[in-house]
Amino acid sequence: MSSMTRPETTAAHGTASSVQEKTSILNQPRAVWAIFFAGIIAFMGIGLVDPILLAISKKMDASASQVTLLFTSYNAVMAVAMLITGSVSSRMGIKRTLLTGIFIIAVFSALGGLSNNIWALIGLRGGWGLGNALFVATALSAIVSLSKSGTAKAIILYEAAIGLGISVGPLLGGELGSISWRGPFLGVASLMVIAFVALIVLMPKLNTNHEKTAQNKTSILDPFRAMKHRSLVVFGITACLYNFGFFTLLAYSPFVMGLNEHGLGYVFLGWGLLLAMTSVFMAPKLQQKFGTVKSMCAMLFLFALVLVAMGIWTSTQWVIIVAVIFAGALLGNNNTLITTGVMNAAPIERSTASAAYSFLRFIGGAIAPYFAGKLADWFNPHVPFLVGAAFVMASVLFILLNSRHVKHVDHIGSGH
Incomplete structure (x- = not known):
């Protein structure tokens, strides 16, 4: 199969597949670059808070498990809200949803x-x-829909925005956080105003064909219906399990690293830079050579080993620092691989697939940070990382046991 067996893409792209495959990832409409820019700023918000977790804990006299709830509330609301994003964007249109x-x-x-x-x-x-x-949900489907270079390259562009945002965020958070813990929050607000203006100016109108698709109103039940596709559920549950490890590292490691805001900012800058570079340059090569599922399993297995090392040598500062930075490379590869897999998993609207997958994915991201803080309170600082490693290993076993349901993603055209 040279193209995706998807109703909305087969007709639109069937004759243009060879052209898309040769189109440079940089040759995009300005609307795509506007979303890319806004995406960088949006994803700054995740890493921006990381270097100030300890400062918030001290200033507000809060425990580690209370402070990690800043990730839990964020991810829990995001998981549930993902279910309505398709319904909202199909009524409001892509641009209005992004601006909202x-x-x-x-x-x-x-x-x-x-x-x-x-x-x-x-x-x-x-x-x-x-x-x-x-x-997030609208940006992914918008970039994929509006891109001139096909699904695979559009996803790489989206993951690059995530990586740049996540890598620059901690550096900015560390600098602003060293002045006051309030700085990063107010900094995100200011940057979002810039993104808001940029999107209005650089994305004046979407292509009329895309606006017409907004007339086909998506039901709030569509993401649930999408879960009848076993492939989508397999990727979603895999991501849910591996997010236990991801957010244990992100939310809990600052508490055992023994660094100030500046130091944490630089460590997570290194983590984010590796995440960004591997998601853009390395993941596509792994996918072409070994396939999506095999590459994902290898990255997740290595990530589990990294978390085991963090669990064993929790008190050794340099081990934690090196492990966090190196984990960025593994997570960057895995994020691109699994997102590409999801977009190719089932013959349904990409926005609906993204919503269903993201709901399952962020459940893990909601539970893990608070759970990590509690495990440290109940036992010791080593346990959160070891439990995170166990969940990541479970994600590897789960996708291997269900590999027959997802093996088709590598036979769907990588050009779109």
Whole structure:
């Protein structure tokens, strides 16, 4: 099969597949670059908070498990909100949905920067998650739909925005956080205002064909119906399990690293840079040579080993620092591989596939941070990493046991 067996793509791209495969990833409409720019700023929000977790803990007299709820509320709201993103964007249109998401992020991050109570801050991070859900799900389907270079390259572009945002975020968070823990929250709000203006200016109107698709209103039940496709559920549950490891590393490692805001900023800058570079340059090569599922399993297995090392040598600072940075390379590869797999998994609208997958994925991201903090309270600082490793290994076993349901993703045209 040289192209995706998808109703909306077969007719539109059947004759253009060879052209798309040769189109440079940089040759994109300005609407794609506007979303790319806004995406970088949106994803800054994740890493921006990381270097200030300890500062928030001290200033608000909050425990590690309370502070990690800043990730839990964010991911929990995002998981549930993902189910309505398709329904909302099909009624509002892609551009309005993106702008609404950016506006909500700006408002809630600004309010977070002005709050004085840990529980208020946790609640406001939930509102931030709602904005991010509207933006993230719509941005992925918008970039894939509007890109001139096909699905695979469009996803690489999307993952590059994630990687750049996640890598620059901690550096900015460390710098602003060293002045005040409020700085990163207010910084995100300011950057989101810039993204809002950029999207209005650089994305004046979508192609009329894409606006017409907005008339086909998506039902709120569509993501649930999408889960009848076993392939989509397999990728979603795999991501849910591996996110236990991902968010244990992201939310809990700052508490055992023994670094200040600047130091944490630089460590997570290194993590994010490797994540960005591998997602763009290395993942496509792994996919071509070994296939999506085999490459994913290898990356996740290595990530599980990294978490085991962090669990054993939790008290050795350099081991934790090196492990966190190296994990960025593994996670960058895996993120691109699994996102590409999801987009090719089932013959349904990409936005619906993204919503169903993201709902399952972020459930793991919601439980893991709080669970990691609690495990440290109940036992010791080693246990969160070892439990995270066990969940990542479970994700490898799960996808291997269900490999027959997802092996087809490598036979669907990599050009779109």
